[in-house]
Amino acid sequence: KAGVTQTPRYLIKTRGQQVTLSCSPISGHRSVSWYQQTPGQGLQFLFEYFSETQRNKGNFPGRFSGRQFSNSRSEMNVSTLELGDSALYLCASSLVPAGTEYEQYFGPGTRLTVT
């Protein structure tokens, strides 16, 4: 079974631009979560989607948004990029968002550099 895939793997953008990152969960998984990882702040939760609905949201500004499609694929968008948005963005999928089979499986991440 294929793992979580994220595209693109690397991205360079300039301040003020916007970016869209994509995540395809493991086949059959319906829950997708997004995380931001930086050296200073560690792994921080962005949001979680299940059945095309946002179930949970972390403490990030409104410039960070996401959505999930009917096939469970998810995208996240960051508008008006700032230098501090440079990070590894990780997507994780799980069968369901709660219950005993909650364990999340992470993709390789998209490394975003904002210049």
Next chain:
Amino acid sequence: DAKTTQPTSMDCAEGRAANLPCNHSTISGNEYVYWYRQIHSQGPQYIIHGLKNNETNEMASLIITEDRKSSTLILPHATLRDTAVYYCIVRSNFGNEKLTFGTGTRLTIIP
């Protein structure tokens, strides 16, 4: 804020058992203990989780104390490929709670 406390770093000799402790003194009755690890430049990898009984899988064993205030992840025969940051996370399996990662333990396997 993370609900767990872990040592910042640990070393273990190759071939020996690596025992990684985690304190979660405020854990509540419906919260599970999850362990993940992250090898440099890769996404975190799920290892194991448990509620109150000890658990074992092909990767590791999880020992949870009777009062559930601490746990230990055991890698029975550590290899160089086990060098990674190990995260201990406490989370309820019900409701809308997110996974909160702390700073983890950087485990270095020494040849």
